[in-house]
């Protein structure tokens with residue numbers, strides 16, 4: 001098992017903190033590389049999932065690229081060693097100074113979502129005497145079976161260029177001297193476990209390719225985004241998703257034109273399972289239906305349960321007593337500051353070490369200082385050996 005925690009050592013660290021299992025991260029990266037290499041697929045890591053320098057450096061060591069959504073993510077990726085030729089900059093609202101950062105560093109590609117954005121990039125590139133390589137993010141109107149806040153590929157979402165606007169956008173690209181059209185980009189949502197959604201995406205892309213053939217303007221890059229889900233219920237039994245099946249879907253269903261490359265932007269599936277939020281029980285308080293285990297981590301440290309009603313497995317690492325049910329809550333002045341209701345835990349007392357699992361993606365990176373709390377720190381397994 002990957003996640004046998006070094007409890008004695010962890011117990012000495014001031015809580016709350018994120019603990020990263022670097023061996024699991026390495027193994028996950030190894031499997032992704034092995035499976036993607038079968039088809040010469042290009043992997044970019046979605047930095048937004050976890051931008052810790054140690055993690056970025058590890059991902060870069062495997063030769064993957066970086067998918068960034070802000071100027072600061074571009075800078076952090078370059079600082080962690082990613083070559084500029086593997087840095088991509090996406091996002092629906094790029095500010096001028098972020099575009100300048102991308103152009104100054106000659107990044108591989110901007111994923112562009114609208115005509116006004118194309119015009120601004122062209123104007124800035126002209127001023128800087130540069131050419132911006134651009135992939136068009138297309139909203140494929142494919143429904144991903146996931147939480148409504150994390151679908152992105154539907155017409156009602158703010159992301160991407162609508163299919164009916166695509167010809168107009170391609171005409172615009174042709175008129176702009178400082179824009180070079182290199183690819184098309186899609187992303188249908190996050191935490192997707194039903195691979196059929198990806199089959200539908202492949203079909204939609206195959207249909208779209210006809211338009212590019214007709215216009216004799218074939219994009220080199222087909223970026224199919226990320227979104228592969230992880231098993232939040234069973235992190236030990238399923239420490240990584242089935243990457244083999246995932247990549248095979250694209251090999252089976254995506255029809256490529258000569259010279260086309262397939263790119264992926266995986267975030268959660270890379271780092272989700274290697275991170276755990278560690279916290280200690282401050283108080284156990286009797287409730288009407290269930291008791292409350294009040295812990296020293298709050299929604300400021302891990303906002304997913306409060307924001308998306310997301311499930312994270314909760315474990316008491318230091319008690320072996322008989323089980324009882326607890327509402328596991330944080331110290332923050334919000335009723336939504338709750339990590340789980342009626343959670344079965346071994347009888348819990350003040351000082352017990354609580355692990356909130358599968359918190360490596362969209363955990364630490366979404367932490368904030370609400371209630372003027374300090375940001376959680378990060379501890380890496382290889383520093384504890």
Ligand SMILES: Cc1ncc(COP(=O)(O)O)c(C=O)c1O
Nearest residue numbers: 046187190226227265266267268
């Ligand atoms: C455009 C884009 N690419 C990649 C990702 C990474 O997604 P995930 O972490 O689900 O793999 C996201 C987040 O949903 C995204 O919006």
Ligand SMILES: N[C@@H](CCCC[NH3+])C(=O)O
Nearest residue numbers: 150190191304308361362
């Ligand atoms: N933050 C979301 C995922 C967003 C993905 C980015 N588009 C989560 O925690 O599940």
